[in-house]
Each structure stands twice: as C-alpha cells, then as structure tokens.
Amino acid sequence: MIQPTLHKHPAFLAPRSTTMTSKRTIFIPYHPKTILNKHKRADHWFWTRYSAYPYIGCQHGCEFCYCREQKYSPYDDPNDFSYLIKVKENAPELLRRALSRTPVDLIFTGDYQAAERKFEVSRRMLEVCRDLGFPVFVLERAPLVLRELDLLREINARAPSIVAFSIISTPDSPHYPEVCRMEHLAPPAAKRFAAMEKFAAAGILTGICMMPILPGLCDSDANLEAVVRWTAQHGGRFVLASSLTLSDQQKDYFLGVLGARFPGLLGLYQRLYPPQSYAPADYPWRRIALKIREYCEKYGIRDRAPRPIIPGEKRARNKRVVEKLADQLYAMELNGESNHRIWAYRKAAWAVEDLEQDIGLIYRNMGLKGLQSIPNIGASLGKAVERMLTEIAS
Ligand code: SF4
Numbered sequence: 027m028i029q030p031t032l033h034k035h036p037a038f039l040a041p042r043s044t045t046m047t048s049k050r051t052i053f054i055p056y057h058p059k060t061i062l063n064k065h066k067r068a069d070h071w072f073w074t075r076y077s078a079y080p081y082i083g084c085q086h087g088c089e090f091c092y093c094r095e096q097k098y099s100p101y102d103d104p105n106d107f108s109y110l111i112k113v114k115e116n117a118p119e120l121l122r123r124a125l126s127r128t129p130v131d132l133i134f135t136g137d138y139q140a141a142e143r144k145f146e147v148s149r150r151m152l153e154v155c156r157d158l159g160f161p162v163f164v165l166e167r168a169p170l171v172l173r174e175l176d177l178l179r180e181i182n183a184r185a186p187s188i189v190a191f192s193i194i195s196t197p198d199s200p201h202y203p204e205v206c207r208m209e210h211l212a213p214p215a216a217k218r219f220a221a222m223e224k225f226a227a228a229g230i231l232t233g234i235c236m237m238p239i240l241p242g243l244c245d246s247d248a249n250l251e252a253v254v255r256w257t258a259q260h261g262g263r264f265v266l267a268s269s270l271t272l273s274d275q276q277k278d279y280f281l282g283v284l285g286a287r288f289p290g291l292l293g294l295y296q297r298l299y300p301p302q303s304y305a306p307a308d309y310p311w312r313r314i315a316l317k318i319r320e321y322c323e324k325y326g327i328r329d330r331a332p333r334p335i336i337p338g339e340k341r342a343r344n345k346r347v348v349e350k351l352a353d354q355l356y357a358m359e360l361n362g363e364s365n366h367r368i369w370a371y372r373k374a375a376w377a378v379e380d381l382e383q384d385i386g387l388i389y390r391n392m393g394l395k396g397l398q399s400i401p402n403i404g405a406s407l408g409k410a411v412e413r414m415l416t417e418i419a420s
Contacts, residue, residue, distance in 0.1 A: 049109050051085060053141060056112040062124035067379045068132065068345075070352035071266055072188075073333045074163050075131035078121050080147035082112035085139040086167055086212040089283045090238055094276035104279040108210070111141050118150035125158045130185070130336055136164035138171040140211070152177050161185035161334055165235055167192045167212040169221035175228055182230050186334035189225045190266075191218040193234050194244045198252040201243045208240070208283070219260045226261020233257060233264035233331060236318070240270055241298055241306060242291045245314055251321045258325035265329055267318050269311055272299045315360050330356060343386040343418060344378050350414040351375035370407065377402040378411070389415055 063077045082100065084093060087108030094104040101107060114120075125133075133155060136148045152174055155162050162181055164171060171178075171189065181187050193215045195205035206214050225232040234257045239245050254265050272280060277299065285292050298306040315329070322329045333349040335342045355371035377400055378385060388396040389412070397415075398408035 049105070051108075051141075052110050053145075054110060054112045056082070056114050057116050058114055058120070060124070061114065061117050061120035062128070062133075064128070067376060068333075068348075070348075070356075070375065072134060072163050072165075072331060073132050073349075074134040076128070076160075077134040078117065078124075078151060079135065080114050080117050080137050080145075080151055081139065081141060082114070083107050083110055084137070085111060085141060087210040088167070088212060089208045089210060090240060090270060090280055092238075092271055092273075092276060094279055095273045096275055099275075102275075104275045111139075113141065113145050114147060115145075117147050118154055121151050122154045122158070125154060125160055130158075130160055132161050132163055132187075132334060134163045134165070136162065136166065136171065136174075138166050138168040138173075140168075140170075142170060149174060149177070152181065156181045156184070159184050161187040161336060163188045163190070165190045165192060166221075167209065167218065169213055169217045172221045172224060175224060178225070178230055179228050182228075185336045186231065188231045188233070188331065188334060189222075190233050190235050190264075190331075191222050191262075192237060193218055193253060193257075194236055194239065195249060196252040196256045198256070199244075199249040200246055201249070204288070205240070205243055207287075208243075219256055222257075222262055223260040226263075231263060231332065231334065233262040233266070233327070236265055236267040238270035239267055239314065241309065242288075242294050247317055250314065250317050254318065254321035254325050254327065258327045263327050264331045265318060265322060265327065266331060267315060267329065269306055269309060269314075271304050273304050312360055312362060319360065341381070341384055343384055343415070344381055346418045347385055347411060347414050348375045348379050350417070351378065351411075354410075370402075373402040374407045374411070385411075386415060386419075 061078045065075055068075045084091065085108055091107070093099055094107050099107045101110060135151055135155065138148060142148050152162065156177060164178070166189070178187065178189060195202050195215055196219070197216050199205070222232050234253060236253055257265050281292065281295060284295055298309055300307060319329045330353055333345055335345055339345065351371050352375050355368050355375065358368050358371065381400065388400070392399070394408055394412055397403055397411050398405050403411055
C-alpha cells in the first residue's frame with residue numbers, strides 16, 4: 027500500500043464535489059523516473075506506438091473501470107483509485123527528453139479529469155508533442171479537453187491526430203440515467219458529444235470508443251444504434267467497441283455496485299463472468315460487433331479508426347497496407363473465420379510494420395515475387411497484398 031503524503035500547496039487537498047461520499051481527493055506529487063512507454067509496433071485499434079500518462083488514478087471514478095484491477099492500481103482498496111491521484115509533476119520534462127531521441131509516431135496521451143484544471147500536466151505534455159512534431163491520440167470522458175482546441179489544432183496541422191471520446195450511452199438510450207450514474211463524476215455523454223462536434227468542426231479526426239459495452243445495460247440494439255447515430259450526427263467518423271472485462275478486486279467492486287443497484291442483473295453477470303474469467307464467456311460479442319458495423323454503414327461512418335499518416339512518412343505505403351490487413355483480419359474475426367487464417371493476417375501485418383524498406387519499392391523492383399519473399403506473407407498472402415497496393419495507388 028502506498029502511503030499518501032500531503033503536499034503544502036492547497037491544490038493538493040481538494041474537497042470532493044459529490045454527495046455520494048465524504049471522502050476527499052488527495053493529490054500526491056509524484057516524480058517518476060520515466061514517462062514514455064514504447065510499444066514494439068503500433069496497435070491495430072488506435073494505431074499508437076507510444077503512450078505517456080500524466081496522472082495515476084482517475085477522479086471520474088467510473089464504477090466499471092478496469093484501472094481498479096490490481097495490475098493497474100497501486101492501491102489495495104479499489105475505492106482509492108479515484109481518491110488518491112498521483113500527479114506526475116515532472117512528466118513534461120521527461121517527455122521532452124524522451125521524445126527528442128525517438129522516431130516520430132502516434133502517441134497516446136492526455137487526461138482531462140478535474141485535476142487537470144489545476145495542474146495542467148496534460149497541457150504541458152501536449153505542448154511538448156507540438157514542439158517536437160508528434161501526432162497524438164487523446165481519448166477522453168471529459169469535455170475539459172476542449173480547453174486545448176487551439177493547441178490540438180496546431181499539433182494536427184503538423185501531423186494528423188485523433189481526439190476520441192469514451193461514450194457508451196446517449197440521451198436517447200434506454201438506460202441513459204443509470205449509465206451516467208455508473209460513470210460517476212464524468213460529465214454526461216451529451217456534453218462529450220457537443221465537444222466532439224467542435225473538434226470535428228476544427229478539422230480534427232474524432233470518433234467514439236464505446237468501451238466497455240455493459241451487458242444488459244448498453245448492448246441492446248436500441249443503444250448500439252443510438253451511439254452510432256449520435257456519433258455520426260456530431261461529426262464523429264468512427265465507433266470502436268469492446269466488451270467489459272472484470273478481474274480480481276475490480277470484479278468484486280463492480281459486482282458489489284450491481285448487487286446494490288441492479289440486483290436483477292447480478293445473475294447475468296455471474297453467468298458471464300465465472301471465477302477466473304476475464305472477458306465475458308458465452309457472450310454474443312460477434313453479433314453485437316456486426317450490429318455496430320451495420321449501423322456504422324447505415325450512418326456513413328466506420329467501426330475502425332483510420333490510421334493517421336505523418337506527412338513525409340517514408341513508409342506511408344507500408345502503414346496503409348498494415349491498416350488494410352488489420353481491417354481485413356477484424357472482418358474475418360466478425361465473420362467467425364478460423365483462428366489459423368486470422369493469425370496469418372496478423373503476422374503478415376506485423377511483418378509489413380517491421381519492414382525497413384518501402385513495400386511499394388519492393389513491388390516495383392521485384393513484382394509479386396518480391397512481396398511473397400517478405401516473411402509471413404509468402405505465396406498465399408502475396409496476392410492479397412498486391413491488391414491492397416493497387417487500391418492504395420488508385
Ligand atoms: S474516465 Fe472512467 S473509465 Fe476512464 S480512466 Fe477514468 S474512471 Fe476509468
């Protein structure tokens with residue numbers, strides 16, 4: 027258990043603006059040794075290669091939040107996660123040092139919980155990204171991120187970026203008041219949609235992460251369609267969705283909330299999340315994801331985030347091919363194709379991501395044989411990659 031130490035600055039002890047508890051938020055000054063997480067490759071959902079976070083803990087305190095899991099939360103009590111907020115005071119300086127010797131690529135950053143009004147660590151980290159030309163992926167539950175509209179516009183002008191919002195329900199949705207309550211101190215989804223519209227109007231790519239989809243509360247067709255429709259109507263270009271995971275102390279905490287507030291749902295969750303499970307077992311995830319795809323097509327948006335390409339990027343074609351391979355493998359997952367085929371596409375995407383040379387140049391010089399000589403592409407996927415290159419060229 028980490029012992030909190032109080033800072034002398036009055037901002038480090040703030041009254042909690044909620045009637046639900048008498049607990050006060052404690053801000054703990056924290057000086058990590060490193061800030062930048064580097065991933066071997068860009069992931070196929072957000073396309074980020076790096077991540078850097080300004081705070082540990084989140085005042086929003088969403089009751090389903092996976093950050094209450096032991097592996098993410100430094101506290102034994104799952105409640106502490108939203109009341110003991112570690113402020114990484116030296117994050118901007120660490121980030122500047124780390125990024126100045128790192129190849130430019132998309133970085134996941136930003137956190138606009140209420141603490142950010144006072145500490146402005148996220149803002150200063152974004153300034154570093156702007157100064158060094160790094161594009162960003164910001165994912166938010168708080169419209170406070172609008173404060174940085176000009177700064178994000180500057181970042182986006184240099185390298186295309188994404189500002190997405192976490193939204194799982196809309197004012198038109200069947201359980202909107204109940205879901206808002208589960209998001210605890212996060213501002214209502216309607217405000218996030220309004221913020222999203224402003225980013226879209228500023229020419230910044232925006233969309234929704236519908237995460238997590240809560241069984242029995244957010245997975246009805248009515249809610250799925252409402253979220254997609256509201257996203258399209260507010261300038262969003264994509265909806266990324268995933269189901270709820272539950273583990274260790276976070277699971278106990280969330281089932282406790284359900285038992286107290288939605289006792290009728292407890293049986294469903296106990297069946298979906300038996301002991302030792304993490305993702306829901308025997309849950310119609312593919313049907314839900316296909317419904318989201320159907321609604322996205324209906325409203326003219328996508329269920330995948332477009333991959334931002336940095337101007338002058340030497341391996342832009344490689345990144346485009348990886349994007350197409352990842353889109354294809356997601357479609358295969360939705361269609362229930364064999365794991366063997368899906369893994370073949372995943373490995374091919376990794377091989378192209380790792381390629382030092384421009385794949386277009388390989389194709390120009392060596393044709394189909396050149397593509398087939400790339401490890402994990404081989405004879406079977408060479409033709410598919412060739413088609414993708416033709417599509418990209420046109
Ligand atoms: S906004 Fe909610 S889900 Fe996201 S980190 Fe904070 S508490 Fe967790």
